Amino acid sequence: MDFDLVVRNGTVVTASDIWEGCDIGVKDGTIIAVGPRLPAKPGVEEIDAEGAFVTPGGVDCHVHLSQVYEAGVDNIDKSVATDGLIPDRENYVADTYDTGTRSAVAGGTTTVVTFASQFKKDESIIPVIEDYHKLAKDQSYCDYAFHVIITNPTETIVEKEFPRMVDEYGITSVKLYMTYKPMRLRDYQILDVMYSARKLGITTMVHAENTDIIDWMTEHLEKKLMTHPHHHGTSRPPIVEAEATNRVISLAELMDTPILLVHISSAHATKHIREAQTRLLPIYGETCPQYLFLLADAMRKGDFEGAKCVCSPPLREDKADQDAIWAGIKNGTFTIVSSDHAPNKFNHPNGKQRGLQHGNLPYGKFRYIPNGLPGVETRVPLLFSGGVLSGRISPQKFVEVTSTNAAKLYGLKKKGAIGPGFDADIVIWYPQESFQPFNLTNEMLHHAIDYTPFEGLEFKNWPRYTIIRGKVVFSHGEVVGKMGYGQFIRRGKSLLPGPRDIWLSEWRP
Ligand code: URP
Ligand code: ZN
Ligand code: ZN
Numbered sequence: 001m002d003f004d005l006v007v008r009n010g011t012v013v014t015a016s017d018i019w020e021g022c023d024i025g026v027k028d029g030t031i032i033a034v035g036p037r038l039p040a041k042p043g044v045e046e047i048d049a050e051g052a053f054v055t056p057g058g059v060d061c062h063v064h065l066s067q068v069y070e071a072g073v074d075n076i077d078k079s080v081a082t083d084g085l086i087p088d089r090e091n092y093v094a095d096t097y098d099t100g101t102r103s104a105v106a107g108g109t110t111t112v113v114t115f116a117s118q119f120k121k122d123e124s125i126i127p128v129i130e131d132y133h134k135l136a137k138d139q140s141y142c143d144y145a146f147h148v149i150i151t152n153p154t155e156t157i158v159e160k161e162f163p164r165m166v167d168e169y170g171i172t173s174v175k176l177y178m179t180y181k182p183m184r185l186r187d188y189q190i191l192d193v194m195y196s197a198r199k200l201g202i203t204t205m206v207h208a209e210n211t212d213i214i215d216w217m218t219e220h221l222e223k224k225l226m227t228h229p230h231h232h233g234t235s236r237p238p239i240v241e242a243e244a245t246n247r248v249i250s251l252a253e254l255m256d257t258p259i260l261l262v263h264i265s266s267a268h269a270t271k272h273i274r275e276a277q278t279r280l281l282p283i284y285g286e287t288c289p290q291y292l293f294l295l296a297d298a299m300r301k302g303d304f305e306g307a308k309c310v311c312s313p314p315l316r317e318d319k320a321d322q323d324a325i326w327a328g329i330k331n332g333t334f335t336i337v338s339s340d341h342a343p344n345k346f347n348h349p350n351g352k353q354r355g356l357q358h359g360n361l362p363y364g365k366f367r368y369i370p371n372g373l374p375g376v377e378t379r380v381p382l383l384f385s386g387g388v389l390s391g392r393i394s395p396q397k398f399v400e401v402t403s404t405n406a407a408k409l410y411g412l413k414k415k416g417a418i419g420p421g422f423d424a425d426i427v428i429w430y431p432q433e434s435f436q437p438f439n440l441t442n443e444m445l446h447h448a449i450d451y452t453p454f455e456g457l458e459f460k461n462w463p464r465y466t467i468i469r470g471k472v473v474f475s476h477g478e479v480v481g482k483m484g485y486g487q488f489i490r491r492g493k494s495l496l497p498g499p500r501d502i503w504l505s506e507w508r509p
Contacts, residue, residue, distance in 0.1 A: 003027055005045045005470050006038055007426060010054030012418055015400040026424040029469030034419060050431045055399050057110025057425030058380040059406040059416050062262060062338030065100040065114045066135045093344050093351040097139035098483050099448035100376060105141045105473045105481055106446040107377030108463035110425035111415050112142060117149040125161050129169050140486030142468055147173045150193060151183045158196040166200050170490025172411050173203040178244045179211035190251055195509060198257035201493040205260045208244035209313060218367050229306035230299035232366035233314035241313045242268035249276045249283055256499045258282035263340045265291040265313040267324030274333045282497050284335040284409060287325050289382045290373055294453060307352040309453050310369045326392055329401055335409055337401045339379040342372025343449040374449045385460040411492035428465040435461050446479060
């Protein structure tokens with residue numbers, strides 16, 4: 001057979017099966033054959049998997065890169081933003097497309113879906129999309145696509161620009177925020193977005209937290225000088241996420257449109273999603289490694305170190321929340337596990353240190369700490385090591401939630417599986433018996449961030465090779481791919497169930 005790459009002797013895993021002693025034949029970047037002892041002509045490149053696990057490349061659909069409108073703080077430093085483009089890479093506090101996608105491939109992720117964020121409240125989304133194309137073009141190590149963050153759904157945007165976003169730009173999902181002052185939408189505005197999304201087959205991602213509870217709690221905690229980083233969690237108990245989750249599920253049911261609840265952190269919100277799914281509503285759930293592997297005590301570290309783990313929704317106090325999220329992965333409540341890679345440097349005045357700049361409290365004020373954690377590189381290895389190798393989930397479930405379901409949910413038709421016709425995006429792991437477990441340090445990672453929230457965690461394996469469209473881009477600890485190899489992917493509509501044409505009243509769109 002006419003291959004240009006053959007991966008030999010792998011334990012190949014898909015979302016449904018495991019084949020031992022299996023080869024993968026690749027031609028022109030596409031998988032064309034899967035099976036034992038594939039015949040190849042002399043001179044064809046071969047990689048011996050040595051019996052190790054071989055899994056589809058990770059698809060991470062929640063990655064913030066080069067995003068100028070950072071979430072979580074009211075005091076946005078607009079000097080870092082110039083017309084949506086980043087002027088000064090050296091002084092930028094987050095990851096750009098080059099550093100973020102370099103980090104992605106080093107952790108076995110082959111496709112990222114990042115956010116093009118409407119920056120000024122009344123701004124057309126078309127120049128925003130164009131700007132993000134400029135930021136990403138020739139900069140990416142892995143394949144990429146965009147969601148659009150909508151902070152002001154004007155009639156022009158939802159009626160005229162949404163159809164262009166889908167047809168001209170191949171973008172079939174939007175993200176909405178129910179919290180964060182500069183970004184949050186009222187329920188009325190959410191319905192405006194959902195109405196148009198339903199017509200166009202757009203998937204709506206929702207950051208569900210009750211903004212008024214957060215504002216009220218923050219004000220009242222400040223009066224009591226309860227402003228340490230861990231009080232970020234105090235201001236947002238699980239009910240904050242659960243109420244907003246339940247509310248937005250109701251809006252989606254009214255509008256008969258699919259939504260994805262992003263970065264779910266608590267048992268209570270998980271229960272609402274599960275209950276909606278049991279009623280066969282097209283409600284999807286996403287969680288992230290930080291809610292599986294970290295708890296709120298990480299925000300209690302001294303010397304302001306707790307700020308490193310400030311994200312929204314917050315890390316939870318109660319291990320029961322963590323257990324419920326693991327259970328939700330196993331029972332299918334969570335469709336995907338994404339990183340929510342939303343990094344801010346720790347030792348930078350515009351990074352996490354912003355939380356120390358207001359007033360003279362030695363432990364700062366949590367409301368000024370930019371929200372978010374880095375995690376694009378650690379997501380796949382954490383789920384493999386702490387999920388599969390620790391016996392919590394099966395290898396097939398790992399593939400389903402880190403790759404296959406993400407590709408299906410977001411219309412990435414050629415991604416997320418090992419099978420004929422799919423892009424040859426492949427991760428080859430180390431044979432388990434030859435791998436020396438290690439404890440992670442930030443120096444091992446490839447992002448531009450000065451810390452990892454997973455410092456010190458033990459990893460029992462790590463991707464040995466990452467392959468994108470048949471090219472090795474990461475091998476034995478080194479990024480060998482080229483910046484600019486990553487391609488923009490126009491996406492189709494979701495391949496998962498959508499509207500059901502079931503209505504709550506005689507009203508129809
Ligand atoms: O704290 C978080 N998650 N920051 C990133 C922005 C978002 O809400 O996804
Ligand atoms: Zn969010
Ligand atoms: Zn996010």
